[in-house]
Amino acid sequence: MPSLVERLRSIVGDEACLARAEELFVYECDGLTLDPVRPSAVVLPRDTEQVASVVRACREFGQPFVPRGAGTGLSGGAHPTPGAVIVECSRMDRILEVDAGNRIARVQPGVVNADLSVAVATHGLFYAPDPSSQMACTIGGNVAENAGGPHTLKYGTTTNHVLALELVLPDGAVSRLGSATGFAPGYDLVGAVVGSEGTLGIVTEVTVRLTPIPEGVETLLGIFPDVVSACRAVGRVIRSGLVPAALEILDQRTIRAVEDSVYAAGLPRDAGAVLVAELDGAACALPAQVEKVRAIIGEEGASEVRVARDEQERALFWKARKGAFGAMGRLAPDLYVHDAVVPRAVLPEILATVCEIGDRHGVTLSNVFHAGDGNLHPNISFDRRDPDELRRVIAAGTEILEACVRVGGVITGEHGIGTEKRDFIGLVFNEADLDAMKRVRDAFNPDGVCNPGKIFPTTRFCVESNPKARGYDRVPLA
Amino acid sequence: MSALGEELREALGAESIVEHPPVEWDGHKLELTFRPPDGDRLAKGLALLSERGLAALVRGGGTRSHWGNRAERADLILSTEALTGIDTLDTEDGVVHVAAGTRLDEVRAAANSGGWELPLDPPGEGTTVGGALSAAAIGPRRLGFGPPRDCVLGLEVALASGERTRCGGRVMKNVTGYDLAKLYTGAFGTLGVIERAWLRLRPLPASLEVRVAEVPSSVDPFALTLELARRTTTRVAALVGPGPAERIGSGCLIEEGWVLVAEFAGDSPATERDLEWLEGRVDALPADADVVGGLRRIQGAPVAPPGLRARIAVLPSALPETCAGLEASDLELVVHPGLGLVYVESHADLDGSLGAVDGAAARGCGSAMYESLPSQARAGRDVFGASPDVVPLMRALKERFDPTGTLNPGRFAGGL
Amino acid sequence: MAEPVTGLPSQVYTRSLACVHCGLCLSACPTYRVTGRETSSPRGRIYLMRGVAEGRIELGELLAEEAYLCLGCRACETACPSGVEFGAMLEETRAAVDEAGLRGGLQPRLERMILRQVVPHRRRLRLLIGLLALAQRTRIDRVASLLLPRSLRALLPEIPARADRRQPPERIPAEGEQRGRVAFLTGCVMPEIFGSVNAATLRVLSRNGFEVVVPRDQTCCGALQAHAGDLDFARGLARRNAAVFEAAGVDAIVVNSAGCGAAMRSAEHWIPGEGASYAGKVRDVCELLDEVGLRPLTHSIQGRLCYDDPCHLIHGQGVSAAPRRLLEQIDGIELVPHADASSCCGAAGTYNLTHREMSQQVLERKMDALAAADPDLIATGNPGCLMQLRAGVRLRGMRARVVHPVELLDQAYQNPHG
Known part of the structure; x- marks a missing residue:
């Protein structure tokens, strides 16, 4: 009887199956470095058939399996459980078809998000969801997490751009869901799989909608004395009847980190906050919209409003924005990224609360977020080697989430629950709600072998009294 | 009152249960309507129905009761009409x-x-x-x-x-x-x-404009309307055949060909530019939003037997081929090229129409959903046109959410 | 706070702490793009280094492999928002890997011998090159090279005539009004194989008002040795050059080989303190000319030109716009962008010899992009890249001539063919 690794090698080839201890060490986590677990093997399949065979082999050996894209996820969605086999989709990176006339593309899951937009640019099209990690993250990973990005305010998240999927089900069968027409009969299975964090099967092909590159784009930069007044401006823009392409806020600490990095965009280091507002669409309608936004920003206390002069300057703003998360590495060795969403009307209050919580716990907190969607990213920089700091980071993070839920918000807008927030999901949903979700998981993945340990709580919900429930020392569910 | 009615009334309160003269629905005669006044009662009633193995046909305003496959079982109607506000x-x-x-x-x-x-x-x-x-x-x-x-x-x-x-x-x-x-x-x-x-x-859009136009025979109607649909402010871009063109009140009476209905919504410089674009291609006449309303109205009501209404979905590029077979028959068409949708309505020759619709969907590599179809034609047919590939997964979901088949049994795609 | 260090120098660990594992470096990494393996990505390699430093894994086989599978192109540094100094970490890790004896076999010893005993010694290197030239002239090489695989054969450069391998004079006066006094690094391979590039560089500098001194006792920059894990030897070379160039008392030290320039700038962390002033004076020739402004060119050159960034210029020294701005000033040149300009060509010092297969795969990507842009000329400012791209052009049968940017500037000043 061959071992599982031998079986996997016979499927994908020796070179495409990693099993040395140090190789497995590298795969113990994704973009979330907390709670690492080493897998038992990593396979790099090239096509659907290999994925299906790998899944069947894992079943035969009773081992769970975990799909993985570029491993840029921030909630531990690609973290293995002990013994799990990682199915790394990075080699399934072909764009299979671009149908510019119908504005659709069919791609393998390992295609890098930004590469797709580059590939279809000659047709005047782009792939709209643009997570900040788009230079590296894959379409398959985006599907799993229902990835968002700054431009979801106007264009929606991944789920609004996926028309059909090919899915290797957890029993190894291959299923095609949805329709390129956008009108698939029956349950919206594509809608269920997008954002299911890889727990319903392994996506092996994605048919996406492509969006025309807008005729005109204008990007404004409002320089504010503080983050709360920038939030007020966002609320007024939303109420004004405009639908901007993006409304993003960077606070002072973020501005300084970015300005220290290779993505420096000349943002004023002494500004309390910068609001990036982007308007796009018919060129003839933009001047009036720009004036409207400029007036609002000015009235809400911006000391200065800059308008990007050209595409180059615009690109600079966005590089600064998208490099912000990585730039936090300049503040401390570790970073805890939160991803709460609140009703947009309460942004000024919640930001004040978030900052107060950070100050009270004495943690290094910075905010860079999709203000137009009400999607906060309070980032806490820390050094995990300092146990007291770690404790305060966890306490502050928990309080922030609770405050967001209290005003009608949720605990994740685009990063997913994964392992990182599974013990917080009870803040938002009760057992009956979670039970309904489990019914879906059970329909696709009845024995839970596909990406186990994600989304659903593993511990009793007792975060407040027990900071260890963050996952450093988990209390198993009795 | 029936014994079931009494029992439900007892459990759920008198105001939740309405007894009425028999309503005929897919061959089932229904005399009871469960009309919960609040969410608690709705949930309690559902638990009771599940426990008793009873089947409910769910309805809101009743405007789409003619949709769906034939109900397998039905013991009462579940109406959400009292859950308002x-x-x-x-x-x-x-x-x-x-x-x-x-x-x-x-x-x-x-x-x-x-x-x-x-x-x-x-x-x-x-x-x-x-x-x-x-x-x-x-x-x-x-x-x-x-x-x-x-x-x-x-x-x-x-x-x-x-x-x-x-x-x-x-x-x-x-x-x-x-x-x-x-x-x-x-x-x-x-x-x-x-x-x-x-x-x-x-x-709310700052500016709203509606136009109708006869599409001249020198113009490719599908290409024109697809391009129109892709303008930034276009909200409606429909090609309407002669029969429906009259019924929606477009004011355009044509014997053959298409009437174009367009609606633009957005900031006025942008809508004006799109209007100009359209006016540069066809003689577009201003119309009021009623025309769009008319378009909506004719798709609402069920078609009297032996008529049918179907919605075919294909990729936009497949529309000319899809429609070619449909124009030949005596069918009334409304096409939305931007969406790849063809609404087909017929008032006679049920079998011929069914064949034409199914054939067109197959030709365009798409699917057809029958919104209105006489009862006898619905028997043994999935009016949603679900692909057999996905039915097992759909069934697995249905079994986990509604194991007792309480909710609309048999009416949905794949006979679920 | 205690900083655990096991088998790797402590600065590797300190540098690794800047990485927050965001992954923005992945798609910039040529070996990740070819393999799809996290282990062969910058993030994965940093994770391995940190793992070793924290004592979570041992300094072993995989890190030894990966430290050398890495091209050292430093594209990850350009992508990294957190400023991780990957190039430095790589050199330090390679040194530790070699120290630990994890690179077995004859090759590392032979390589070290050549890099220590031949390359930094002008006469020995000349002798070796002279032999190769003789072989080429007597066509013996054709017989010998039949034994080599095609990809390697294509790499062998044409050894120029002895006249082109002459040592430049010690001092070249400035033409016209003097704009500065600079020293010039001749390099070790450059004078032997790209002597004409050196000559062109000196002419262009002089034409632009620079007095150029060429210190006779300068030595090799240490790049090849450092990349090969011989950091100690490289430090020695850097110390000597620092002393020699400091003594020259110049405004800048001009380099026309991107690899050498990046290495000389690294002296800052190779020999902390003593290397800072020397490193601070280093300028790539294009960078310097762009800074002061090019004197008007006099001749036109017709053709489509692709500029290809040497990694050690764009990623190692942050210079990418300057050469483009210079080349654009040549009348008749149409600068055509290509998709893969900022990524490695696979030359990477001796990488195309030690990791031939990976080097070829990396080159393929580059050549696809270049072929799509269909240029008459390809310009790049580094000897390794010049050789690698010439090989790529030859293997594909493309018409493009591969040149150093300075050669085009030189031509546009005096049109030597006219």
Whole structure:
């Protein structure tokens, strides 16, 4: 009887199956470095058939399996459980078809998000969801997490751009869901799989909608004395009847980190906050919209409003924005990224609360977020080697989430629950709600072998009294 | 009152159960309607029905009772009409929280008064929020509004087991747990009964223009309308055949060919530019929004037997080929090239029409859904046209959400 | 706070702490793009280094492999928002890997011998090159090279005539009004194989008002040795050069080989303190000319030109716009962008000899992009890249001539063919 690794090698080839201890060490986590677990093997399949065979082999050996894209996820969605086999989709990176006339593309899951937009640019099209990690993250990973990005305010998240999927089900069968027409009969299975964090099967092909590159784009930069007044401006823009392409806020600490990095965009280091507002669409309608936004920003206390002069300057703003998360590495060795969403009307209050919580716990907190969607990213920089700091980071993070839920918000807008927030999901949903979700998981993945340990709580919900429930020392569910 | 009626009345309160003269529905004679006045009663009633193995036909405003496959079993009607009211209209944030039985026109009016627009426009006087979402019903503005699922931020749903559940929320972006709202939207009430919904509104457009035009024979109607559909402010871009052109009140009486109906919404410089673009290509006449209403109206009512109405979905590039076979027959067409949709209506020759519709869908490599079809033709047919490939997964879902087959048994795609 | 260090120098660990594992470096990494393996990505390699430093894994086989599978192109540094100094970490890790004896076999010893005993010694190197030239002239090489695989054969450069391998004078006066006094690094390979590039560089500098001194006792920059894990030897070379160039008392030290320039700038962390002033004076020739402004060119050159960034210029020294701005000033040149300009060509010092297969795969990507842009000329400012791209052009049968940017500037000043 061959071992599982031998079986996997016979499927994908020796070179495409990693099993040395140090190789497995590298795969113990994704973009979330907390709670690492080493897998038992990593396979790099090239096509659907290999994925299906790998899944069947894992079943035969009773081992769970975990799909993985570029491993840029921030909630531990690609973290293995002990013994799990990682199915790394990075080699399934072909764009299979671009149908510019119908504005659709069919791609393998390992295609890098930004590469797709580059590939279809000659047709005047782009792939709209643009997570900040788009230079590296894959379409398959985006599907799993229902990835968002700054431009979801106007264009929606991944789920609004996926028309059909090919899915290797957890029993190894291959299923095609949805329709390129956008009108698939029956349950919206594509809608269920997008954002299911890889727990319903392994996506092996994605048919996406492509969006025309807008005729005109204008990007404004409002320089504010503080983050709360920038939030007020966002609320007024939303109420004004405009639908901007993006409304993003960077606070002072973020501005300084970015300005220290290779993505420096000349943002004023002494500004309390910068609001990036982007308007796009018919060129003839933009001047009036720009004036409207400029007036609002000015009235809400911006000391200065800059308008990007050209595409180059615009690109600079966005590089600064998208490099912000990585730039936090300049503040401390570790970073805890939160991803709460609140009703947009309460942004000024919640930001004040978030900052107060950070100050009270004495943690290094910075905010860079999709203000137009009400999607906060309070980032806490820390050094995990300092146990007291770690404790305060966890306490502050928990309080922030609770405050967001209290005003009608949720605990994740685009990063997913994964392992990182599974013990917080009870803040938002009760057992009956979670039970309904489990019914879906059970329909696709009845024995839970596909990406186990994600989304659903593993511990009793007792975060407040027990900071260890963050996952450093988990209390198993009795 | 029947024994069942008495029992339900006892358990759920007199106001929840309405006894009425028999209503004929797919051959079932139904004398009871479960009409819960609140979510608690809805859940309690569902638990009771499940426990007793009874089947309920779920309805909102009753505007789409003619949709779906024939019900396998039916013991009573479940109506959400008493679950009404707008709980929250947040005009700062552009969201509304509304009970499922609330009529769309009520929500629309409330939203409009706050400067917002409800991006749902399905046909049917009295269509409710719950009904529109359950059926994923669309209207002529689907091009501009997007699919109904896009405006659903969160749902409260009562499951057949009697559990009241929530999914999603009221915020713009949310990946907290599975996106169950996508599954419930368009599930035809077969996975649970929507009790309340959080909907995302969009700003009212500053400018709205409607135009109708006869498409000259020198112009490729599909290419023209597809290009029109892809202008930035186009909200409706439909090609209407001679019969429907008259019925929607377009004012264009044609013997053959197409009438183009266009609606533009947005900031005025942009709508004006798109108007100019159109006027440079066809003789476009101003019309009022009634024409779009007419387009909606003719898609609402069931077609009297032996007539049928079907919606064919293909890729836009396949439209000319899809329609070529349909023009030859005596069928009335409304085409939305931007969406790849063809609405087909016929009033005679049921078999011939069925063959033409199925053939056209196959030619265009798409699918056909029959919205209105005489009872005898629905027997043994999946009017949704679900692919057999996905039926096992759909069945697995149905078995886990509604193991006793309490909700609309047999009426949905794949006979679920 | 205690900083655990096991088998790797402590600065590797300190540098690794800047990485927050965001992954933005992945798609910039040529070996990740070819393999799809996290282990062969910058993030993965940093994770391995940190793992060793924290004592979570041992300094072993995989890190030894990966430290050398890495091209050292430093594209990850350009992508990294957190400023991780990957190039430095790589050199330090390679040194530790070699120290630990994890690179077995004859090759590392032979390589070290050549890099220590031949390359930094002008006469020995000349002798070796002279032999190769003789072989080429007598066509013996054709017989010998038949034994080599095609990809390697294509790499062998044409050894120029002895006249082109002459040592430049010690001092070249400035033409016209003097704009500065600079020293010039001749390099070790450059004078032997790209002597004409050196000559062109000196002419262009002089034409632009620079007095150029060429210190006779300068030595090799240490780049090849450092990349090969012989950091100690490289430090020695850097110390000597620092002393020699400091003594020259110049405004800048001009380099026309991107690899050498990046290495000389690294002296800052190779020999902390003493290397700072020397490193601070280093300028790539294009960078310097762009800074002061090019004197008007006099001749036109017709053709489509692709500029290809040497990694050690764009990623190692942050210079990418300057050469483009210079080349654009040549009348008749149409600068055509190509998709893969900023990524490695696979030359990477001796990488194309030690990791031939990976080097070829990396080159393929580059050549696809270049072929799509269909240029008449390809310009790049580094000897290794010049050889690698010439090989790529030859293997593909493309018409493009591969040149150093300075050669084009030189031509546009005096049109030597006219």
